Amino acid sequence: MRRKELIGLLANKLGELSSKGTVAILTHSGGDPDSIGASYVLGNILRSLWSAEVLFRVPSDPSSQLRAFMKRLSLDESESVEQASAYVVVDCGSPEQLDEYMGILESGREVVIIDHHSTSFESFAGKGEVFCSDEYQSVCEMIFDLSQHVGYELSPREAEALFAGIYYDTVRLSVADQETMRKICHLTYLGVNPKDLLTELEVKMDISERIARLKSAARMNIYRVGGWLIATSTLGSFQSSSARGLLNLGAHVAVVAGEYEEGTVVSLRAVKDFIEATGVNLGRDIAAKIGEEMGGHGGGHSSAARAYCMEKDVEKVLLRCVELIGEMVGAPPEKLKP
Ligand SMILES: [Mn+2]
Incomplete structure (x- = not known):
């Protein structure tokens, strides 16, 4: 685990949020495999561990490639996230990247930011509670550590979701370090077949x-x-x-x-x-x-x-x-x- 203390604090915070009502998870504008994979597993952890009601939304709509990923995960966007009592913003470096949902930062409701870009500390200062470390190579890796910290057993599908996020955020593992690779191995041990997963995700470029x-x-x-x-x-x-x-x-x-x-x-x-x-x-x-x-x-x-x-x-x-x-x-x- 890269940042045991940070992950521990994050787990406490998420438990606290879940007890207050509906939690809406938002990605950055348009989403990407890291933010979507992390949101999927995070949502499942919140539901299973703390019986939270969880909503999910990608600001400004996901691309067709990401839709294929979401379909594989059976992850649907919620009709509306306005009624949530708290928000978790994932993999988003600045408030502007929330597009039409920037207003949640002024809604008076609690906002938690989970990110691995250190710019978040500054850009979300005073707007939400930031859980961030650029020692992490992806938010999916943070959620992997979270799952281990809280003792949540990842399903093969959840392992795939985290694998995809880590894989793409490390530019197909080309900048992965040893700790990331150990986690990738663990995820394949849990049932990820990289060849199957990546063939399905990499939809051919259209004309x-x-x-x-x-x-x-x-x-x-x-x-x-x-x-x-x-x-x-x-x-x-x-x-x-x-x-x-x-x-x-x-x-x-x-x-x-x-x-x-x-x-x-x-x-x-x-x-x-x-x-x-x-x-x-x-x-x-x-x-x-x-x-x-x-x-x-x-x-x-x-x-x-x-x-x-x-x-x-x-x-x-x-x-x-x-x-x-x-x-x-x-x-x-x-x-x-x-
Ligand atoms: Mn990321």
Whole structure:
């Protein structure tokens, strides 16, 4: 167990919350395997150990890939979470990532945040009680430790849920440490068959996403910032997927933006080498800043972030992102000729 004391305090808190009535579990905007796997097992623990009534919701709706995961877990979203007496927010680095549920932080009801991004302490300060340690590689790993602490026996399905979260949050185990691997082994011992699980979860990319990714590559601009390459592009949808695609092509950082309602949405991705060498945190240093500067909001992780701006000029938003990255790195961006 990585943080015995933290997990002990979390267990006490969850028991206390459960005794007060209905508990609603919320993920970050759109969810991901870590937040959904953790929510599923956490909900089951609350029901079984403390007979809590549990609701569940993904702000701004899950993607089709995540729907396949939720179907496998038989995890349904609740119609409404407004009547809950307390909230548990899972894997969410900032209040803005709660989208339409940001209001729960002002509802006067108790909010507990379980996270492994240390930005949570600051961003949720005064808004809820944060149980967080960036020693953990995923929230699923925290829930694994919680299950061991309270003596909850994981079913094969629950083991799968935690496996998937840990697997994807460690970039397919490529950044997993020994303790994570020990837990992965324990989960497979409990009945996870990685091949079966991953074949089902990895739904093939549909044609529209492929077209979007290819178009973003065809329209890309390339900047050199010191020894790093930044690729920018514009797209009406699939910005995150396309940014990942541009990293695969060779960019160190990819920034893809498109029109969104009355403004612009921008997705940022960076490779691990860039994050480690420069110390830049895309969520904190770029997305949050650009959101603030341009009348919107932004946040995310060090290597993956998103911002919404009230600025309709998509190119202007992209250029400002590149400038900010240049400022952080301490080198002027130089546009490469096409
Ligand atoms: Mn996570």
